[in-house]
Amino acid sequence: MKNRKQVPEFFKFLQDEICDGLEKLDGTSRFNEDNWTRVKGGGGRTRVIEEGSVFEKGGVNFSEVFGDAPNQIIRTLGLDGEEFENARFYATGLSIVVHPKSPMVPIIHMNIRYFNLTDMEGQQISEWFGGGIDLTPHYVVDTDARFFHEKLKSVCDRFDANYYDKFKPWADEYFFLTHRNESRGIGGIFFDRMVNDNSHTLEQHFEFIQAVGKSFLPIYEELVLRNQNLPFGKKEEEWQAIRRGRYVEFNLVHDRGTRFGLQTEGRTESILMSLPKTATWKYKFKPDKGSKEELTLKKLVKGIAWVK
Amino acid sequence: MKNRKQVPEFFKFLQDEICDGLEKLDGTSRFNEDNWTRVKGGGGRTRVIEEGSVFEKGGVNFSEVFGDAPNQIIRTLGLDGEEFENARFYATGLSIVVHPKSPMVPIIHMNIRYFNLTDMEGQQISEWFGGGIDLTPHYVVDTDARFFHEKLKSVCDRFDANYYDKFKPWADEYFFLTHRNESRGIGGIFFDRMVNDNSHTLEQHFEFIQAVGKSFLPIYEELVLRNQNLPFGKKEEEWQAIRRGRYVEFNLVHDRGTRFGLQTEGRTESILMSLPKTATWKYKFKPDKGSKEELTLKKLVKGIAWVK
Numbered sequence: 179m180k181n182r183k184q185v186p187e188f189f190k191f192l193q194d195e196i197c198d199g200l201e202k203l204d205g206t207s208r209f210n211e212d213n214w215t216r217v218k219g220g221g222g223r224t225r226v227i228e229e230g231s232v233f234e235k236g237g238v239n240f241s242e243v244f245g246d247a248p249n250q251i252i253r254t255l256g257l258d259g260e261e262f263e264n265a266r267f268y269a270t271g272l273s274i275v276v277h278p279k280s281p282m283v284p285i286i287h288m289n290i291r292y293f294n295l296t297d298m299e300g301q302q303i304s305e306w307f308g309g310g311i312d313l314t315p316h317y318v319v320d321t322d323a324r325f326f327h328e329k330l331k332s333v334c335d336r337f338d339a340n341y342y343d344k345f346k347p348w349a350d351e352y353f354f355l356t357h358r359n360e361s362r363g364i365g366g367i368f369f370d371r372m373v374n375d376n377s378h379t380l381e382q383h384f385e386f387i388q389a390v391g392k393s394f395l396p397i398y399e400e401l402v403l404r405n406q407n408l409p410f411g412k413k414e415e416e417w418q419a420i421r422r423g424r425y426v427e428f429n430l431v432h433d434r435g436t437r438f439g440l441q442t443e444g445r446t447e448s449i450l451m452s453l454p455k456t457a458t459w460k461y462k463f464k465p466d467k468g469s470k471e472e473l474t475l476k477k478l479v480k481g482i483a484w485v486k
Numbered sequence: 487m488k489n490r491k492q493v494p495e496f497f498k499f500l501q502d503e504i505c506d507g508l509e510k511l512d513g514t515s516r517f518n519e520d521n522w523t524r525v526k527g528g529g530g531r532t533r534v535i536e537e538g539s540v541f542e543k544g545g546v547n548f549s550e551v552f553g554d555a556p557n558q559i560i561r562t563l564g565l566d567g568e569e570f571e572n573a574r575f576y577a578t579g580l581s582i583v584v585h586p587k588s589p590m591v592p593i594i595h596m597n598i599r600y601f602n603l604t605d606m607e608g609q610q611i612s613e614w615f616g617g618g619i620d621l622t623p624h625y626v627v628d629t630d631a632r633f634f635h636e637k638l639k640s641v642c643d644r645f646d647a648n649y650y651d652k653f654k655p656w657a658d659e660y661f662f663l664t665h666r667n668e669s670r671g672i673g674g675i676f677f678d679r680m681v682n683d684n685s686h687t688l689e690q691h692f693e694f695i696q697a698v699g700k701s702f703l704p705i706y707e708e709l710v711l712r713n714q715n716l717p718f719g720k721k722e723e724e725w726q727a728i729r730r731g732r733y734v735e736f737n738l739v740h741d742r743g744t745r746f747g748l749q750t751e752g753r754t755e756s757i758l759m760s761l762p763k764t765a766t767w768k769y770k771f772k773p774d775k776g777s778k779e780e781l782t783l784k785k786l787v788k789g790i791a792w793v794k
Contacts, residue, residue, distance in 0.1 A: 210769075212770070226769045226770075228768075228769060235767075235769070237769075356748075357748040357754045357757075358754060419764070423761070426734060426738070426765075427738060427758075430734070430735060430738035430739050431738050431739075431745075431748065437739075440664075440665040440739065446665045446666060447769060447770050449665075450735075450767065451769055453731070453767040454767065455766060455767060455768070456727070456764060456765070456766050456767075457734075457764070457765050458763060458764050459543075459758065459761040459762065459763060459764075460536075460763065461534045461536060461543070461545075461755060461759055462520070462534075462755050
């Protein structure tokens with residue numbers, strides 16, 4: 179890409195915008211910032227909010243790391259071949275996870291990222307964008323799920339009529355707990371390895387990434403405002419704690435970003451900000467028949483067409 | 487091994503003994519039993535205790551599974567080569583994790599296992615025993631740590647004067663959270679691939695496995711009795727919840743048994759009984775200087791010689 183520097187610049191700009199927006203929405207707590215450096219190259223700007231009125235724990239993390247691409251990274255990326263020997267990598271991204279206090283407000287996650295591999299002479303091997311947004315309501319509300327997917331579809335449609343139909347099933351596959359045979363939430367969009375090709379330039383991918391990133395705040399604002407004043411009690415909090423347990427399982431067992439981060443000696447506290455403040459595991463927990471918890475479980479499956 | 491059937495028989499016998507002992511120790515709660523079958527071969531007898539007076543959540547799980555050994559299993563075992571094509575595996579084991587209610591009582595874990603690989607004609611390729619016991623005190627108490635390691639060493643010494651010196655560092659390596667640069671607890675012993683060799687027969691290994699298994703109950707009983715009546719408050723419970731968070735991280739990110747189980751389509755509820763009822767993550771949590779929590783952290787390192 180011609181002006182690669184613009185990517186981290188945009189991510190930082192967006193981090194500011196989103197943190198400001200979430201702070202306003204919360205009304206009480208502020209983000210704390212930690213600037214950190216990675217011994218082997220690069221660093222990041224981690225921002226975490228805790229114990230707010232609306233948000234119990236959330237992180238909005240910018241990072242920009244680079245250096246020698248160890249074999250482990252090459253393999254994790256599914257790459258192979260002589261050209262990757264002595265390769266160097268550059269990766270920058272913005273990662274967000276927000277755990278609200280109220281079980282009636284959904285957990286949200288977004289990641290947008292840019293990745294670049296060069297050979298030992300500094301020649302470009304490959305570069306791409308990737309990302310995704312997904313929503314994990316403790317209770318699935320159909321109208322909210324439709325709103326969420328419609329908004330994502332409209333962002334996709336502005337760039338390619340096929341994007342949503344490709345990226346929505348991709349999210350269904352990715353945000354899935356195979357060991358539970360259960361979706362993490364209602365999905366969203368997921369995409370990766372968006373390279374310069376016949377249909378789109380890298381610059382166009384960057385435009386798309388920006389649009390996805392910009393959509394985060396208004397979408398989540400709407401979902402928070404719709405649900406934050408709904409009443410709830412002990413039962414809903416218990417269910418929330420169990421759903422959070424599943425979130426922990428997904429992130430530690432399946433999530434590629436988390437595993438990549440822990441493997442590449444990323445900053446553990448920044449990576450694991452995605453974990454909720456509390457989580458619960460109950461052996462063989464099953465919601466009562468006909469309960470709203472059971473109804474939610476039935477909707478944690480792949481392939482629901484939220485947008486007709 | 488001549489009488490392979492004895493292995494699962496012993497594991498079941500020991501499961502009974504340990505469950506009886508833990509129930510007596512608890513005084514209130516009883517284990518619930520679930521018998522389950524694995525679609526691709528075998529099954530297990532899962533026993534879980536919840537909401538006791540002493541034990542908040544614990545599992546004592548017997549399993550015996552077999553079938554075609556998929557490439558994934560072969561690779562997970564670190565094996566390779568033509569002889570493993572169309573191999574069949576047989577694995578039986580007893581796994582225990584106990585999370586006590588009181589933060590003053592340590593979490594304990596034991597696993598003992600037997601593994602067997604045969605080729606497509608039913609000829610033995612390889613068979614071995616493995617296992618380990620380790621202790622995770624929320625607060626490290628030196629006298630308890632010494633007691634624990636002395637008991638394990640005396641079991642080891644009855645079989646081989648070199649066992650403890652080999653298996654104690656192995657546990658230090660295994661029960662370690664690389665991403666936190668922190669030991670899970672005070673370690674114990676860990677051993678694997680104990681095959682029939684010049685120094686010991688498989689039958690002798692089985693004797694050792696039995697001795698390790700038999701040592702579990704008296705060791706843990708003593709540690710529970712020593713600590714169960716110690717006073718504690720909110721601060722100790724918060725620290726316990728954070729240590730439990732680390733336990734979750736270890737089991738989901740690092741533990742080979744957990745990952746093997748989830749990969750081989752084991753029974754998820756049985757595998758994840760090892761997770762505590764509740765856990766907490768606080769961003770960048772650091773205990774106060776000079777506090778007993780900080781003192782414990784300083785002892786969560788490799789290489790402490792608990793037995794002089």
